[in-house]
Amino acid sequence: MNKNDLRVLKTKQSIHLALIKLLKKKPLTHIKVTELCREANINRGTFYFHYQEVGDVFKEFYEEIMVDLKESYQAPYLHTNFLDVANLDPKTVRIFHHIKKYEDFYKIVFSQDVSTHYYFMLFDEIRSICIEDQNTLQQYGELNDYLYSYSANAIMGLIIEWYRHDFKDSADDMNVHLINILKLREA
Amino acid sequence: MNKNDLRVLKTKQSIHLALIKLLKKKPLTHIKVTELCREANINRGTFYFHYQEVGDVFKEFYEEIMVDLKESYQAPYLHTNFLDVANLDPKTVRIFHHIKKYEDFYKIVFSQDVSTHYYFMLFDEIRSICIEDQNTLQQYGELNDYLYSYSANAIMGLIIEWYRHDFKDSADDMNVHLINILKLREA
DNA sequence: TATTTTATTGAACAGTTGTAAAATAAGATT
DNA sequence: AATCTTATTTTACAACTGTTCAATAAAATA
Numbered sequence: 001m002n003k004n005d006l007r008v009l010k011t012k013q014s015i016h017l018a019l020i021k022l023l024k025k026k027p028l029t030h031i032k033v034t035e036l037c038r039e040a041n042i043n044r045g046t047f048y049f050h051y052q053e054v055g056d057v058f059k060e061f062y063e064e065i066m067v068d069l070k071e072s073y074q075a076p077y078l079h080t081n082f083l084d085v086a087n088l089d090p091k092t093v094r095i096f097h098h099i100k101k102y103e104d105f106y107k108i109v110f111s112q113d114v115s116t117h118y119y120f121m122l123f124d125e126i127r128s129i130c131i132e133d134q135n136t137l138q139q140y141g142e143l144n145d146y147l148y149s150y151s152a153n154a155i156m157g158l159i160i161e162w163y164r165h166d167f168k169d170s171a172d173d174m175n176v177h178l179i180n181i182l183k184l185r186e187a
Numbered sequence: 188m189n190k191n192d193l194r195v196l197k198t199k200q201s202i203h204l205a206l207i208k209l210l211k212k213k214p215l216t217h218i219k220v221t222e223l224c225r226e227a228n229i230n231r232g233t234f235y236f237h238y239q240e241v242g243d244v245f246k247e248f249y250e251e252i253m254v255d256l257k258e259s260y261q262a263p264y265l266h267t268n269f270l271d272v273a274n275l276d277p278k279t280v281r282i283f284h285h286i287k288k289y290e291d292f293y294k295i296v297f298s299q300d301v302s303t304h305y306y307f308m309l310f311d312e313i314r315s316i317c318i319e320d321q322n323t324l325q326q327y328g329e330l331n332d333y334l335y336s337y338s339a340n341a342i343m344g345l346i347i348e349w350y351r352h353d354f355k356d357s358a359d360d361m362n363v364h365l366i367n368i369l370k371l372r373e374a
Numbered sequence: 375t376a377t378t379t380t381a382t383t384g385a386a387c388a389g390t391t392g393t394a395a396a397a398t399a400a401g402a403t404t
Numbered sequence: 405a406a407t408c409t410t411a412t413t414t415t416a417c418a419a420c421t422g423t424t425c426a427a428t429a430a431a432a433t434a
Contacts, residue, residue, distance in 0.1 A: 181337050
């Protein structure tokens with residue numbers, strides 16, 4: 001299967017457009033392979049040549065979005081150290097802006113009964129960001145693994161709450177919430 | 188549908204035993220309704236009279252386990268205040284012992300591609316525990332919602348990492364990890 | 375015990391799933 | 405432009421899904 005073959009690009013794009021269209025009508029878990037192929041005007045066998053299930057198409061979207069998140073942190077002047085509260089500037093935390101940008105998408109990721117795979121993809125990405133930003137603190141040995149998962153998933157907890165508030169707060173609001181919570185520990 | 192009808196109790200027990208048996212052979216997501224009914228010696232129509240999908244049976248287990256977790260915190264002498272590090276006694280954190288007790292079960296909950304529903308059931312339970320244990324701190328207004336989700340999901344992060352280490356650490360080890368992480372913020 | 379209630383069964387149905395093989399056609403390669 | 409490569413289609417198949425209905429049998433109730 002050649003990723004650059006025009007035929008592949010065409011069918012994948014058809015499937016992508018079809019999924020986006022169907023997602024406006026019904027939740028991801030209710031979309032059947034047959035239905036998706038009918039909408040995309042491709043044969044069901046072709047679908048199974050590229051994917052295993054409908055969720056795999058969603059994962060493909062997700063990977064692109066993860067790249068976008070990663071890139072927003074590759075700008076060298078941006079630094080977010082969740083442990084160093086004193087030097088934490090709300091403007092430097094790009095995660096919430098990223099989530100807001102893809103709000104409709106993340107409403108699916110955090111919805112009930114969807115695969116946990118999507119949750120863990122974001123978790124792992126945020127965890128990587130924590131590791132890269134805290135590369136000065138290496139002295140905690142084995143505790144590091146737990147510290148990073150603790151910190152990353154705490155952020156995820158804020159996003160869960162944000163989702164449950166239907167993303168009404170702005171991204172900057174969320175940064176302020178984070179700062180305030182971290183400052184509680186200093187008092 | 189009468190929950191106390193002997194016929195209902197009998198069929199539900201058959202289904203429960205069948206699911207436990209099948210879970211030893213294959214992941215939850217691979218178990219078909221037909222397969223489960225064959226194993227339980229009940230009619231497929233009977234299954235659909237009680238459940239919608241295989242995962243619903245798992246949820247039924249889960250609810251019992253959530254009751255067990257809740258009860259382990261109802262003993263009034265136990266208090267866990269995740270914000271008050273100074274007064275936090277490792278022995279009082281019962282969550283990790285609970286997880287260890289149902290380790291095999293939680294290996295499914297935290298596995299990839301399973302429904303997020305199970306994750307959120309545990310999250311909500313831990314969040315409730317945080318709220319009850321921190322009922323002295325009400326001064327933060329709207330921030331409370333975010334603070335509780337932050338704290339609860341941070342604990343979930345430790346459990347994720349524990350899962351990824353195949354639950355090799357003991358429950359007491361986990362309590363120590365938690366204490367150490369919380370103490371980092373004081374330094 | 376006799377009667378009523380209702381959970382369970384069995385059968386049938388259209389639709390979906392996942393897989394496989396040969397035929398076709400679109401695109402890549404020379 | 406001619407040939408090679410392979411993605412796509414077509415068709416077929418057995419198994420599973422989700423639902424419905426009448427018949428049955430198990431349990432509750434009086």
